[in-house]
Amino acid sequence: METPHKQLVLVTGPSGAGRGTAINALEDLGYEAIDNLPLSMIGRLLDGPPLDRPLALGLDVRNRDFSAVALLEVLEEAIGLHGLDAELLYLDCSEDVLQRRYSETRRRHPLSPSEDPAIGITREQDILASVRTRADILINTSELSPHDLRDELGRLFGGEAGARLSVLVQSFSYKRGLPRGADMVFDTRFLRNPHWDISLRSGDGRERPVQAYVEADARFESFFDRVSGLTRELLPAYRDEGKTHFTIAFGCTGGRHRSVTLTERLAKALAEEGWQVSIRHRELERAAHGVKPTATQPIEERKT
Structure with a gap:
């Protein structure tokens, strides 16, 4: 397999949209993948030894130091200060599909653990609104199975010979x-x-x-x-x-x-x-x- 063509991919989006699946898929494509790394730790990671392979970082609103402003600052610093070829991958999903997924799994939403998941979904989308506007790649997973999402990421980040443009x-x-x-x-x-x-x-x-x-x-x-x-x-x-x-x-x-x-x-x-x-x-x-x-x-x- 050829080396994936991106040095750094920041992966985020609303909870339940498929970030975990995406991180696993990128790891299978040859990326060093780390999920739920606190934003305050990313600078220290990038200041370390040079990357010997592409890096994918999953970022979640559940992190205690998460904010849209801080995430975008990390992106700009990765590009400007560290000179990386960095992209922001945003996994989006419609509210009704997210609500259905939470209902089917009976999971609590991290931003409304004791309330209706719909409340947490709305809160999270409000927090991520400005991040969504900065996305280099946006994938709507509303109608994608985990297998479909992995295929899409393979097309975008796999770097295989003969891939479609x-x-x-x-x-x-x-x-x-x-x-x-x-x-x-x-x-x-x-x-x-x-x-x-x-x-x-x-x-x-x-x-x-x-x-x-x-x-x-x-x-x-x-x-x-x-x-x-x-x-x-x-x-x-x-x-x-x-x-x-x-x-x-x-x-x-x-x-x-x-x-x-x-x-x-x-x-x-x-x-x-x-x-x-x-x-x-x-x-x-x-x-x-x-x-x-x-x-x-x-x-x-x-x-x-």
Whole structure:
């Protein structure tokens, strides 16, 4: 087996979403895996001898020194201070599925041991909201069995020869900063802006009227053809070089109309050609989850 391509993966998410399964799967893939390590101990671990293999750390809200701010600081220090290729893997799950899992196992939720698990689930999601927005990789386990989750992690982190290239197409707002880790970034602010049409302002680029408005710009089709042509030329080359992730980002002023339109259209075109494509709309998902804007990261991944 080839050495996994990430040096450090921080694994977190709500209790019951599959963190334990993920840690075990990464260990099987060759990672040195440690679960429930206190955040205050991670710096000491990284200050030690150089890593001789990739490291996966499971992080849980049950740790006494856990906080969203502290977790994100650990991530930034791993990248900046220790120079590691670090990623945040967030395992998400819908509330109803989490409640069902707790009911089936008759376990108590760590944040509501003497109350209804639903109360703890809500508390935990509130604590993790800002962490979720910073996730480099988000996997929704609501409809995944443990076997499915292991397969997905093997695809993402296994580094096996001939692995399929996973393509992420995402939208973002330039006001909130460039998305970290993007391989290609395209500025769509030259296209006509639906924001100035009162009837379209509250909509977004996933809706057909907004898409039609953006596509009506005389420069749209030429731009899209050039971007899609370049993408089709580069993806096979990167796949053949062994790259397993490739991120294409479209930015506009607010990250709501033009960039979303281009993201949706390119993702659909690539998916129809057989590429494994995911979509993230950074600003739309931040707004949907009530997260105050901060620089950088995307949040949700949606399979196309």
